[in-house]
Amino acid sequence: MxxxxxxxxxxxxxxxxxxxxxxxxxxxxxxxxxxxxxxxxxxxxxxxxxxxxxxxxxxxxxxxxxxxxxxxxxxxxxxxxxxxxxxxxxxxxxxxxxxxxxxxxxxxxxxxxxxxxxxxxxxxxxxxxxxxxxxxxxxxxxxxxxxxxxxxxxEEQVASRTVQLRDALGILEQTYHSTLVALSKALDSRHADSEGHTLRITVYGSRLAQALCMSESEIRVMEQGILLHDVGNIGIPDALLEKKDALDENECLLMRNHPEIGFRILSRIKFLEESAKLVLQHHERYNGQGYPQGLQGEDIHLGARIFAVADMFETLTYSRFSCTAENIESACMEINKMSGTLLDPVIVDQFLKIPQHEWKEISSNITKNAGLSKMRRIEKKKNGN
Ligand SMILES: [Fe+2]
Ligand SMILES: [Fe+2]
Incomplete structure (x- = not known):
């Protein structure tokens, strides 16, 4: 030294x-x-x-x-x-x-x-x-x-403000999400026995989107679309929505307006512009037999194709009033039969790869929570609150 x-x-x-x-x-x-x-x-x-x-x-x-x-x-x-x-x-x-x-x-x-x-x-x-x-x-x-x-x-100030901004955006996003969940529950409540219907389809869709390696932001947009898929029913008369008998031709045409009504409502809201496409296309079918535009294959928004599989699973399981292992197994078999016709074969493949017990867990968790909130509402009504 x-x-x-x-x-x-x-x-x-x-x-x-x-x-x-x-x-x-x-x-x-x-x-x-x-x-x-x-x-x-x-x-x-x-x-x-x-x-x-x-x-x-x-x-x-x-x-x-x-x-x-x-x-x-x-x-x-x-x-x-x-x-x-x-x-x-x-x-x-x-x-x-x-x-x-x-x-x-x-x-x-x-x-x-x-x-x-x-x-x-x-x-x-x-x-x-x-x-x-x-x-x-x-x-x-x-x-x-x-x-x-x-x-x-x-640089330190920018980094610290970035963290603050990210936190604030996170809270804002969470607030948006909670608002949309509340709105979807309000829409579901117009139908008897449909408690948790939209929330179940949303979580089925998210699980599928993860399996398809979609990004977090794509999944968020898709979830918003699924939560609001039937928002256009606001423009459909209650009598039609609640009708137990089969709809006639005119009633069917009227009912088929709900995707476009929903799209018109949501596409004017900046943060829901992309989700609005799913809402417009949620009744399109892979083979072109859906509505309102009769789109085919990959011309249909990916979120709408995922929705179609999730919604079909919900229809096949929930309509039987309980989502048992047997119901799930037969629903999976039926969904497999629709692969390449009504449903996108790639998405069906991913759907079938997910263990059936996962679908059961998702379904029972949401149904349990939905059931609880329904019981609370009945209780409140009884007590006159
Ligand atoms: Fe619909
Ligand atoms: Fe629906």
Whole structure:
């Protein structure tokens, strides 16, 4: 470990290296007399100076001590000046470097400037030139460090605001989702025995979408569409919705308007624009026999094709009033028969790969919760609340 030799002279004024501290300078010069004269001058200006005589000891000292500036006339013969500079900056990235050079190696000095040196002073120089060069380099360094610190603060602020914004968006998204779930429950409540119907299809659809490796945002859009798939029923008379007998031709035509009514309502709401496509196409069928547009195959929105499988499963299981293992097995067999006709074969494949007990768990969890909320409503009604 090299030791820096102290230069002479008392500390008089106090040019600062950073706030409240005089700048520390390492003078690296192979000539004893030269480095002592330079160091004495700099100390007389208020800087704290140490000296060393060759590149090895300079790097050694820098590794152990912090300096604001190095003034060096050393260009090691075994390495180019640029390599020495690179080593200095690697050890002390923020240090200001001033090269003292003779006319003969001015090219090395210019090259060093390109690689991060602050300045160079050509020999012979007078002390006035030296003090101006040092003070200018320290001022430049101060501004660079302040700028870096400002950038860091700015980046930290941006990062912290980004987290706050993300949290706020998360809460907003959760609120949207809860509102849509509440709306879908309100729509379901227009029909007897359809408690949990939409929520079950939504969760079946999500499970399928995960199996199909859809992204989180695609799944979110699809869920919104499924939750609101029958929102267009708002425009259909209650008498028609509640009719137990088969619908006549005119009634069928009227009923078939609900996807377009739903689309018109939702497509005007910015965050539901994409989900509105699912709503419009939720009665389209893979073989083109659906409505309202009679779309075929992959022309149908992926979310709507997933919905078709989930909805079919809900129809085949829930209509039997209990989602037993036997019902699920026979529903799976029937869905398999519809693969490539009413339903998309790729989605049916994924559906059949998911273990049947998973479908059962999803169904009973939602039905249990829906049942509880229904019981609460009946209880409230009985108590006159
Ligand atoms: Fe519908
Ligand atoms: Fe439905």
């Amino acid at each position: 090299s030791t820096a030799s102290k230069a002479y002279g008392p500390l008089t004024t106090a040019p600062f290296g950073s706030i409240f501290r005089p700048a520390r300078i390492l003078v690296a010069d192979k000539e004893l007399l030269s480095r002592e004269v330079v160091a004495r001058k700099l100390e007389s200006l208020g800087y704290i100076c140490d000296c060393c005589e060759d590149s090895h000891s300079a790097l050694d000292i820098l590794a152990g001590h912090s300096y604001d500036l190095i003034l060096t006339d050393i260009v090691p013969p075994e390495k180019g000046g640029v390599d020495f500079l690179k080593n200095i900056l690697q050890i002390r990235p923020g240090i200001a470097v001033i090269l003292v050079t003779s006319d003969v190696n001015i090219e090395v000095a210019v090259d060093a400037l390109k690689h991060g040196a602050y300045d160079y002073i050509t020999k012979p120089f007078n002390m006035e030139e030296l003090s101006i060069g040092v003070s200018r380099a320290l001022e430049k360094r101060r501004m660079i460090l302040e700028n870096q610190s400002y950038q860091r603060t700015l």
